[in-house]
Amino acid sequence: MKVLVIIPAFNEEGNIRKLVFELNKLNVDVIVINDKSTDNTLKILRELKVNFIDLPCNLGIGGAVQTGYTYGVRNGYDVAVQVDGDGQHDPNYLLQIITPVLNGEADMIIGSRYIEKEGFQSSVVRRIGIKYFSSLIRLLTGMKITDPTSGFRACNLKVMNYFANYYPTDYPEPESIVALLRQNYRILEVPVIMSERQFGSSSINLMRSIYYVIKVSLAILIDRFRKKELVESLELLGDDI
Template structure:
């Protein structure tokens, strides 16, 4: 099995080195790592060049959706069997990667999401973010019939079928909840496993209170519209 860790990074110079060190300390050379540097203005790219990782320096800022889709295109073009999405800010502990990929290896799911809300341990995010997460969890449950406790989690693993789908189409802004609807509409199995997340090592989230309102409105409409589309052949 060829396994790729996809790390989107925008101005993560204060965090990316620790993230790469943590992955390497656990898995050594068992996993390939790809960092998509989303036109950072800091030293993110220079730091990554000191490590044995694949690096794509985007010439312009595509945002999280475009950066992640770039990673899935790389995974598809290089024939990876499993892709793992992991943030570069230190919130996702790579010790849980094995738990994410095991259900895929057993054929139990095509997408496995690391959820902080199964055991409710560790960093639980801000009150505003938790409200939004509960909202999207309920909306997706109504539309799909499946409860996803952490629909905004960017800590996830997927199989070859999902790699192909995501490489062709991936939501642009705040993509995780919409991508869940996309996969459920195409009858792919999704499951969650418990993880413990950490606060950001350095820096602040790009999602402000004002952006949260835009986020909830835009993604809600996108999810409802996606529900009405046909399956991908």
């Protein structure tokens, strides 16, 4: 089974070197997606001689991650693991995240910091958003996801193919979870410990958090009701026939 680690990176000059070193110790294939960084991220990637794709323009987290999944599908990988470039995801948990996928227990595994609630628990504003999306996903799908914004995820080839063709653009994690559950993919969570970002700053501030909640909520609800209307239309069509 070929496993690929996908690292989306935007202005991560302070974090990317250590992350790549840690992953190299595990002897896994890595592809870094440089999302048109304006700092020294690209220079460092060249120095490290790690496989990377340098995007010609900034696509945002969704476009960068989708590029990684497309690369994985085209290069014959069976499992892809998404690891954020900010250093918050501990590579030592890769085995726990990958193993259930390799064993066929789930189509996607999410590393959750809220199962055992150890380590860095994120900011207050983000925790409020996480609880909100967890409740929304449970309301719409019946599935409890404790860490719906986690970007520490592993998936099998079926999900890789799906994400290579469809992946939300901005703040994609909760929306992509609902999309997979709607398609009856199996999702499980495993406990992980995450760290606080050491260098650089997150792009999500208070105003972006509010925008994030509204935009993703609307996208999820529109997708949900669109499906409901389609099912009702097909049922009516069947009655007419």
